[in-house]
Amino acid sequence: MMRQTLAVNGLRDLNKAKRRDAILDAALTLLDSRDSNDITTEAIAALAGVSPATVYNLVGTRGEVIHQLVARIMEQLGESLNALDPTEPIAAAQLIIDQSVQAFVSNSNAYRQVVSIAQVTAGLRPEAVDPSSFQVTAMRKARAMGIIRKDIDAAGLARQIFLSYSGAATLWSSGRLDDAGFLTAARHGLFTALAAAATDEHRDQFLKRLRPLSKTLNKKAWADNRP
Numbered sequence: 001m002m003r004q005t006l007a008v009n010g011l012r013d014l015n016k017a018k019r020r021d022a023i024l025d026a027a028l029t030l031l032d033s034r035d036s037n038d039i040t041t042e043a044i045a046a047l048a049g050v051s052p053a054t055v056y057n058l059v060g061t062r063g064e065v066i067h068q069l070v071a072r073i074m075e076q077l078g079e080s081l082n083a084l085d086p087t088e089p090i091a092a093a094q095l096i097i098d099q100s101v102q103a104f105v106s107n108s109n110a111y112r113q114v115v116s117i118a119q120v121t122a123g124l125r126p127e128a129v130d131p132s133s134f135q136v137t138a139m140r141k142a143r144a145m146g147i148i149r150k151d152i153d154a155a156g157l158a159r160q161i162f163l164s165y166s167g168a169a170t171l172w173s174s175g176r177l178d179d180a181g182f183l184t185a186a187r188h189g190l191f192t193a194l195a196a197a198a199t200d201e202h203r204d205q206f207l208k209r210l211r212p213l214s215k216t217l218n219k220k221a222w223a224d225n226r227p
Helices: 002-033 041-048 052-058 062-082 089-105 108-120 132-144 154-173 179-197 200-221
Strands: none
Touching (some): 002 041, 002 052, 041 062, 062 132
16 A cells, blocks of 8 residues: 555656646746746646646746746756766866756747846745855865865855856846857856866866966957947
């Protein structure tokens, strides 16, 4: 009886997850061609093939749908990080940047709106996952392995990297950076911070990664997109 109950509960959870993804995918499809202010819960529900009540019960209000689109990217990122070699904190730090940027630019029209709304309302609701926590874990490992200096506050460094990333995301969501510029700026922030905090043994590797990024930003991402 217990096994049967567990199987039923597991199937229910799987069905809920599928319907949640369908709701989020529908919202993303609508955001690709419409302004967020013109999208209703009813429209999301109709495209997802569920009732408006199901949208509310599984995801929440229309505003919550927007935040859940970001949360889903964070969930997928967490799964990818768990699969990485734990002795490669710099690979993890770059994966955090690269995978999240790639997810956002996979549908630029929609996610530019999502990022703008999420950033404006970030202080109004707690996040289930603190995005900077991924970088905190990576930087603490990097310090423990002697990649960054022992006198560096690993958590503070990680949050500075996240702030730089958030700045790049803001410029991208407003159209001042194109998709490639978003990735370049986000990587630039990461390797600038790492070069500044690295031990002597590791600094050159970060400077080598940083120099071409700086040239690209100066020649393209910044110069071509001035207001």
